[in-house]
Amino acid sequence: MDAPATPHARAPRNHVVDVVLIVFSAALGYIAVTTLERPFGWPAWTGSVELALGLCACLSLWWRLTHPVAVATVLLVAGTFLSSVSVAPLFALYAVALLCSIRVTILFCALNLVSVAGPLLLRPEFHASPLLLLSAHVVGVIAATAFGLVIRSRRALVQSLRERAVAAETEAALRASQAEHEAREELAREMHDVLGHRLSLLSIQAGALGYNASMSSAESAQVVEEIRRNSRAALQDLREVLHVLRSPQADVPLPGAADIPTLVREAFPVGGSITLSDENGLTSVDSGVPALLGRTLYRFVQEGLTNVRRHAAGADTVVSITGRAGSDIRAEIRDTGAGAPAPQAASGTGSGLRGLAERAALVGGEISHGPTDDGGWRLAMKLPWLA
Structure with missing residues (x-):
């Protein structure tokens, strides 16, 4: 009914x-x-x-x-x-x-x-004419009923359209809120990756300068120059990230797989070494790695080296990257665990690994991490590379 x-x-x-x-x-x-x-x-x-x-x-x-x-x-x-x-x-x-x-x-x-x-x-x-009276009465009754039903249907249609408009406005507001939330998360990831890497370098360099009193004047000057260079680089990285976020179509290039060797060279091992192993040449300029995968790979190496400097300064570290088109890109950062937490280094909150997991998930990849048999730590990531 x-x-x-x-x-x-x-x-x-x-x-x-x-x-x-x-x-x-x-x-x-x-x-x-x-x-x-x-x-x-x-x-x-x-x-x-x-x-x-x-x-x-x-x-x-x-x-x-x-x-x-x-x-x-x-x-x-x-x-x-x-x-x-x-x-x-x-x-x-x-x-x-x-x-x-x-x-x-x-x-x-x-x-x-x-x-x-x-x-x-x-x-x-x-x-005088019952048929005429009956006909007029029937026409009037049917017309009144039909007119009421038509107006009722029209009002129901208008009400339905209004409800749909309200629902559309609500959905648009939710989408805008979700887009704003995603933009904030993207900004937080970029800031963490860029500033976290540079600031960890500054922390280690400043800590080494303060704790190693036996350094010569030339060595101290070199460390100070490195601090100044990394400070300028941090500011430049921050400007580039903000420029890209404000204008998605900007022509400022974001880092990719070809920038990984420079990233490894700029790392600051204290008493240890950092080695890059790239069997298939994925970090070369003409490797053909898609830009999104290359940027995700770069952020992975950047976050991994930052964690090594924070928690295992002085440990020998190996960065290995393998893969080819039509298969998976596999990257791994493994340290020996022989080092110690860097002086003046802040303890991590886990946001970097969460950010890496989110980045990997956006391209269909995944990350894993955990201790190794020799007492070190291993951070790995797998990204699908469709041909």
Whole structure:
């Protein structure tokens, strides 16, 4: 069974319509009562009574939108027995079709069609053409029902479109919020990778300068120069990242696989060594590694070396990269674990590894890490390289 529609709020314009319908129905009822002659034997006062009852029935149209079923029932009964109630039941039937369920609408439509038998049976002598009366009544009932259903369908369509518009706005707001969140995460990853690498170098260099009092003046000057060079490089890296984030179509090149040898050379081993093993030449300029994979590979090596400097300074480290098109790119950073945490190095929060995992997941890859048998640490990543 269809649920009844929600009654409409009574807007100011509905009051005007109510008054017009009441006056119009009462006027037609007055014309009908004064025009038709009373049946033989009826006293004169019956006309006034019928007119008063018809006016009261027409006044019920004021509540047709708030109580459509009750008003339609009253006018249906009154229209069956009173000549002063002629078109008012049609207005009530329209309200039923507009506001009530389909089953209730069909019921009242059928009852209104049958109600025409009342005037035909009570006053047959005044209807020269019963067929004409019956035809007009049927047309009026069907028209009132159809018009109410059409307006109801139109309002339902408008309401549906409004709900869809609200849903679309909500979805757009959620997408914008999600895009903003992703942009913030991307910014956080870039800042962590760029600044974390450079600042770890500065921390180790500054720590070595402060803790190694036996360094000669030339060695100290060299370390200071390295600190100054890495500070400038950190600022330049920061400017490039911000420029790219502000303008995605910028022509500032982001680091890729070909920049990994430079990254390894710039690393600052304290008492240990860093070796790059690249059997298939993936870090060469003409290796053909896609830009996105190359950038992910670069950030992997950068984060791995940063972690080695933080937690195993002085350990021998090997960076190995293998792979080919149509297969997987496998990268691994393995240290011996013989070193110690770098002086003045901040303890990690794990955000770097989480960022690496997110980067790898974006290109369908994965990372793994854990201790090795010789007491060191291993960080590995696998990236799919489609041909």
